[in-house]
Amino acid sequence: MRLTPQKSFFIFLLLILPTSLYAQGALRGEITDSLTQKHLVGANVFLLGTAIGSATNLEGEYSIKPIPEGSYTVKVSYLGYKAKLVDLEIKNGLTTQYGEVPADQSTTVWI
Numbered sequence: 017m018r019l020t021p022q023k024s025f026f027i028f029l030l031l032i033l034p035t036s037l038y039a040q041g042a043l044r045g046e047i048t049d050s051l052t053q054k055h056l057v058g059a060n061v062f063l064l065g066t067a068i069g070s071a072t073n074l075e076g077e078y079s080i081k082p083i084p085e086g087s088y089t090v091k092v093s094y095l096g097y098k099a100k101l102v103d104l105e106i107k108n109g110l111t112t113q114y115g116e117v118p119a120d121q122s123t124t125v126w127i
Contacts, residue, residue: 041106042081045113047072047092059094064101081111 047059055076062069063083070078085108093099106112 040082040084041108042079042111043083043104043106044079044111046075046077048076056094059092061090061092064089064091
């Protein structure tokens with residue numbers, strides 16, 4: 017059997033495509049008030065420069081997946097609190113734990 021350029025390209029795609037689909041990580045954690053330690057329900061957690069993000073549940077927990085490997089700036093915001101920015105590294109196949117993150121209370125409402 018002779019390999020044509022089209023067959024070679026097709027075989028290349030079959031070998032590379034599955035690994036790139038699974039080459040992603042995740043981010044999860046819990047957002048709390050730094051003074052009261054109460055969970056912040058509905059806080060927004062998202063990766064700046066992307067459309068990837070989530071809101072916290074009733075326990076202040078969030079989970080974001082899949083996230084392509086790379087360096088990101090995570091923005092945590094909640095009505096009545098000052099937004100918080102944190103730089104994180106997401107690794108393929110791993111879940112990055114960004115938990116128990118206290119949000120600093122502020123008199124300014126940040127959106």
